[in-house]
Amino acid sequence: MNQAMLSKEFKTYEFTHSFIIDVLTWAKDNPGTTIYTDINKSTMTINLKKMINTNRFRGKLQAYVLSLCNCNEIELVYEYYLSFTHNYFKILSGQIKVSINLTKKTISEIKPFFDYVYNNLLDCKSLWDVYNSNAKFVKRNELRKLLSKSYKVCPYCDLVDMNDPTSSNMDHFLPLSEFPFLSVFWGNIVCACSICNGHQIKNNNWAIPILHPYINGIHNNTRFIFNKTDKSIQIEPIHLYDNSPEVNFIKVLKQNIRYNNLWDYVQNEENEIVEEVCELYNAYKGDNWKPIHVIRSVEFRRREHLSNIGKITHSRLRMGYCDYFVLKEAELSMKFLESENKKRQMRIKERQQLIFEEC
Numbered sequence: 001m002n003q004a005m006l007s008k009e010f011k012t013y014e015f016t017h018s019f020i021i022d023v024l025t026w027a028k029d030n031p032g033t034t035i036y037t038d039i040n041k042s043t044m045t046i047n048l049k050k051m052i053n054t055n056r057f058r059g060k061l062q063a064y065v066l067s068l069c070n071c072n073e074i075e076l077v078y079e080y081y082l083s084f085t086h087n088y089f090k091i092l093s094g095q096i097k098v099s100i101n102l103t104k105k106t107i108s109e110i111k112p113f114f115d116y117v118y119n120n121l122l123d124c125k126s127l128w129d130v131y132n133s134n135a136k137f138v139k140r141n142e143l144r145k146l147l148s149k150s151y152k153v154c155p156y157c158d159l160v161d162m163n164d165p166t167s168s169n170m171d172h173f174l175p176l177s178e179f180p181f182l183s184v185f186w187g188n189i190v191c192a193c194s195i196c197n198g199h200q201i202k203n204n205n206w207a208i209p210i211l212h213p214y215i216n217g218i219h220n221n222t223r224f225i226f227n228k229t230d231k232s233i234q235i236e237p238i239h240l241y242d243n244s245p246e247v248n249f250i251k252v253l254k255q256n257i258r259y260n261n262l263w264d265y266v267q268n269e270e271n272e273i274v275e276e277v278c279e280l281y282n283a284y285k286g287d288n289w290k291p292i293h294v295i296r297s298v299e300f301r302r303r304e305h306l307s308n309i310g311k312i313t314h315s316r317l318r319m320g321y322c323d324y325f326v327l328k329e330a331e332l333s334m335k336f337l338e339s340e341n342k343k344r345q346m347r348i349k350e351r352q353q354l355i356f357e358e359c
């Protein structure tokens, strides 16, 4: 999947960009405003005026915008916002380098506004009426359901079905604790499982450069290492250099911990492969059987798992095992089948000999 292939649901919150720009522009143009009544006397866009004067938000929204215009680094926040939202995917991939050094004080001054927009305003029809009047109003919970239909499994681990609302939630890929200004940026919102999103795994961890779970295809950039002796599963980056997007993804999402104790799935995949290979051998009745049939059979399974990534849980792991099997196990299984074939042909010869002698 790449950005162009993302379904339109992923961009549902794109409209919030104009609102954030209106607010940040106002805040940097009106530094030091402290009195509520001065807000209305100042110049701002018609849309922002409508929002600020909506009875329901007047008190809170006005308090938050006052906090923004009294933030010493508001110009910097504005620049970060623009740069991160315009170049988000290039920044994540490392193509564009941006240092982030907002002070703790700045973060504490701006975060309440961005939290409020994410936690409250997104679910308020008034914001949609003013800034996105032609679109259907979609509450956060409905959007989570829509996203989970588009990408049915957790895009971080590939292990949990996203259809169950109790096991999925919305994650801010670059965390709000450091990047509060990305609270409603569509590219930064990922519908993920509550285990990956929880304290044990991702929590507030982040790194740049890093793979984006919807855009980069984790399966194209990482591979599984299987150890049959201790039944362990490790994930490693395809490119092994330090601080690569792959290395950071594995680290931030604690993929090696996430894939602990999943050997049953690996064993199950192997059993199915062996069963298929034996069926194939029997179908060819030996004579027409060729070792390449084993590889073709496993490659066919691999293609199926690949097409199921994002749709069926564990597809990434199963596909990884098919790759491993072709590399390490196929030769053994081919040797076994070849010796079976030889034995079979010997038996046929012996039988023919017997019939010939009896005649």
Ligand SMILES: [Zn+2]
Residues within 6 Å of the ligand: 154, 155, 156, 157, 158, 159, 160, 192, 193, 194, 195, 196, 197
């Ligand atoms: Zn997950």
